[in-house]
Amino acid sequence: MRRRRWSTRDPLVADLEAAVGAGHVQAGDAAVHLYSRDGSAIGGGRAGVVCLPGTAEEVAACIRVARRHGRAFVPRGAGTGLAGGAVPCDDPVVISTTRMTRILDVDIERRLAWVEPGVVNLDLTRHLAGTGLHFAPDPSSQQSCTLGGNVANNSGGPHCLAYGVTSAHVAAVEVALPDGDLVVLGEEEGDPVGYDLRGAFVGGEGTLGIATRIAVRLTADPPEIATLLLDFPTIETAADTVSAVVASGIVPAAMELMDQRVVRAVEPHANAGYSLDAAAVLIVELDGLPAGVAREVEAVTRIAGAHGADSVRVASDEEERERIWKGRKAAFGAIANIKPSYYLHDTVIPRTRLAEVVAEVNAIADRRGLIVMNVFHAGDGNLHPLLVFDEREPGVLEEVFAAGEEIVRLSLSVGGVLSGEHGIGLEKRQFMPLLFQPADLDAQRVLRDAFDQDGVANPHKVLPTGASCGDVQGMTRLPEGTWV
Amino acid sequence: MSGVHPGDIEAFAAAVGTDDPVCVRGGGSHWMLGGEPAAGVREVVAPSGIAAFDPAEMTVTVGAGTTLVDLAAVLVEAGQEVALEGPSGATVGGVLAVGRSSLRRGRVGAARDALLQATCVGADGRLFSAGGPTVKNVTGYDLCRLLVGSLGTLALLASVILRTRPVPEESCWLQGQMEPAAVAAGCHRPATLLWDGARTAVRLEGYREDVEGSAESLVAELGLEPIEGPPALPPHRSRWDGTLPEGGILEVGSGVVHGPEPLPVPVPAPGVAALGRRIRDGFDPTGRLNPGRDPYRLVA
Structure with missing residues (x-):
């Protein structure tokens, strides 16, 4: 009789193991716990099973397995995101790209590099040392965050003021679509042919598919x-x-x-x-x-x-x-050492209104008896007001949430937006209707549905769905390796 | 010139209506690109005028029907410009709908990176906005980049907010008999590099002393010579495939070859074409916006 090694296993796990190898699927309590959070203050998510594909084909295979079993999937890079974009909802298959760390090709003359999504941002810059070129987006988490995550979040960083955010530096991207197909969006050089699907994909927060290879533009080091x-x-x-x-x-x-x-x-x-x-x-x-x-x-x-x-x-x-x-x-x-708990926002305001808005942010915190700390990308008006507090103090959480909403509303009232670089994820879904009219949100939904016809890619993120998954909670000490 | 008013935008949406096929006319300078609109389709014209120009913020709010010339005349008074380029008469909306970047892309960036917010009329006649007014924004999906280069097949641009930039203090063109890589290595961030197979022409931009210094060193060390302007570009654009056609000029780094003859358009992979179709069908289920036009027939 043939040995049936998987007979006692969950058939989903068995199929994922067949797709990526037995050592690269994790379904135990430790993994489920580890992958239930990201860098945000959002708890309540739960990973169904975690798989770590090693190639683009394996990523696509994981998606197909998830779909065959009627499960959603959630892409994950380093998990440094600050808006809950990688927090798993609906018991999904978490697809982590952290094994895909190869820098595939660097073309110095054409100033282009093909990389896998799990390459850490700073590792690419280190790899380019001595070539006279670098990758311009430099999120403060660049020691940990991956380029796949940068693409998903259209990440910024201090030097995006002059050089532009990630989208300006991604020429093309190979994507495992939510139907399990692999496509290349964009061109190695120049403007796209046809619709700019590359531009639409960048910043999709994992709801449009998973980047499996990325062609990044390289920038000349300044003399x-x-x-x-x-x-x-x-x-x-x-x-x-x-x-x-x-x-x-x-x-x-x-x-x-x-x-x-x-x-x-x-x-x-x-x-x-x-x-x-x-x-x-x-x-x-x-x-x-x-x-x-x-x-x-x-x-x-x-x-x-x-x-x-x-x-x-x-x-x-x-x-x-x-x-x-x-x-x-x-x-x-360093801020994490001040008080045990924190809450962070990431709004953008017109650069001509900085002084008055920062003063008002501080006044909001004062009125509610909270401490606010400001460290931010001032040149492009990207505020990062951080409320620090001790959640053991009675009633303080309510004050923190109320202050956060006041800051968001203040930013919008002067012509600002909800997020400059952290994204919407789960955290800011409920604020989307403050910035966008129903017709605006409908247009965004058309784009999402075209990529993800059955709603299986990172469900409940970005657009308000009414469904609850994950709450801002458990605002304990910042996870190690959190930066803004 | 007069500003564009919310009423103009509402009137544009009313003109687009909800039922019959429409095509939008800008300056007509790129009219044949991506296929001529189907015969007998009703034409509409987007509002023109500058609603707000905030030089300190480096943004401008402008009706999509405004010509680039009229926009530039206002911006230059504050020493600013936008990264859009087009022939005489071209409009902001037309150039964005076509999506071709400026010849000076090496300095000013891609056309699509200049669009911060778009207010559009959808196929159902409703107005909607994409993007946001600030220079940095990741709130929701990046519909702005999708709209640039879509030839008005997803929605019709009514009004846009563009990022402005300082006009460079100095610029110059040089040319010499050598490979573009040699010229690129001899200067920092050239605005344009053109290669005709034998000669490279380069445009330098920036602060006066820096441009003069770079030009002097290109002349002294590589033997380039100053020229008045760019070499005349042949009329047909095609996608760079690694070989330069006879009489062609390559825009280095932009993927564009300017050649004397039209060349076949690359065919998108089936999965990419299918995704593009789903997007078009999603935005315009009845195919009433610019019928006959197809962004995949827009060569380069």
Whole structure:
């Protein structure tokens, strides 16, 4: 009699094991627990079974198996997302791309690289060291987050101010569609032929399929970089300086603002050289050819002085520059030490309204007895107000949610949007109707339904469905490796 | 020029209506691209005018029927421009619907990256908006990029918010007998590289001292010579497949070859074509928007 190794196993698990190999399917309690959360504060999700395909064909096979068993699927990269996009709803098959870590091809002359989705963002940049090229999107989680996740979230980062977010740097993407087919969307060079399905796919938060290979555009390293550290007596003067720099016609490579609470949390660990006495610290990076950079350094210094900056310092060497950035990118880890719980928003507002909006955000927190910390991509108006609190205090959660909604409504009232880089996921679904009319949401649904005709790809994410899955809860200490 | 008003947008939606086939006319400069509209289809024209220009924010809100020339005249007063380029008479909506990027793409970026928000009329006659007014936004699906290059087959652009950018202080063209890679290696972020199989022409943009310095070094080290403007581009566009046709000029990095003869259009893979069809059918179930046009017949 033939041995039937799977006879006692769940047939779904057996089929997934046949697709990707027995060692690459996890259905135990530990895995289900591990894959039930991402970097967000959203709990309540539950992975059905987790599989880790090694190739594009295996990703497609996992999707087909899930469908055959009537299950939804949820793509997952490093799980650093901050809006619950990878939190599993409806007992799905979680398809993790973390084994797909090959950099397949780098074409220096054409400035193009084909990579697998599990390649870590910073690993690509390290791989390119010495070529004179780099991958421009640099989310603060770049030590952990994957390029597949960057594509799914259309990720940003400090240097997207001048260079644009992920979509501007993805030439083509091979996608395992929700029907299990593999297609290549986009072109290696230039504008797409036909509909820009590549552009539509990027930022789809895993609801349109799974990226299995990605052709990323590479950016020439700037010949000259000047990193400025500016101290301000108030957060408003710093914010006004940002608005004035943009208005002057300068497009810095990056413009990042940190308030005093953030600086005091970060500096002792990072030794970045931030002034503990400044009410706000602004990092401005200018890059390009030497004469232009010199003129822009002069102009930014003059503008900052006119707005009351206490000091302007230009990093004298690469080591100092790296320290300044290391502090910025480590900011969230340090903040986690202040209070046991946190809640973060990611709205964008017009850059001309920064000072008044930041002041009002702080006032909202004050009125509700909460501490707010601001560390954000000021140059493109992308706020990251972080409410920190101790959820053991009675009634504090209600205040946190109410303050969060007030911040969202404030941002929209000045002509802003819900998310600059973290996405909608589960967290902001309920706010979508505040920004979009029913006809707007219907149009978005048409796109989603064209990709995912049966609603099996990452259900309940992005568009409001009315169904409950996962709640903002369990806002304990930030998971290790959380950045904004 | 006068601004575009919400009333103009409502009137455009009313003109599009809900039932009969319509095609939208911009400047007519790209009229034959992707197939001429079916005979007898009613024409509509999108509103024109600039509703809001905020130089400090670097965004402009403009009716899709506005010509690029009229838009540029307003923006240049604040030293700004948009990354859209088209022949004389071309409109903002027309250039976005065609989706071809500027020859200066190396500096200004792709046309599709300039569109922040689109207010459109759908096939059901309803107005809807895609994207958002801010320069950074990942709220919901990126319908803006899907609309760019869709030849008005998914929805008709009524009004858009575009990202503006500073006009470069200085620019110049140079040309020499060498491969484009050699020229690219000798300068930082050229706006344009054109290659005719023997010569490379390059456009430099930026701050005056930087452009002059780069030009001097290209002349001294690589033997390039200044030219007045780009070489005349042959009339037909095709997709770069690695070989340059006789008399053709390659826009390096853009995938576009300008050649003397029309070349066959690449055929999309079946899965890609099917997805495109589902999208078109989803947005326009009765096929009333720009019938006869097909973005997959738009070569490059």
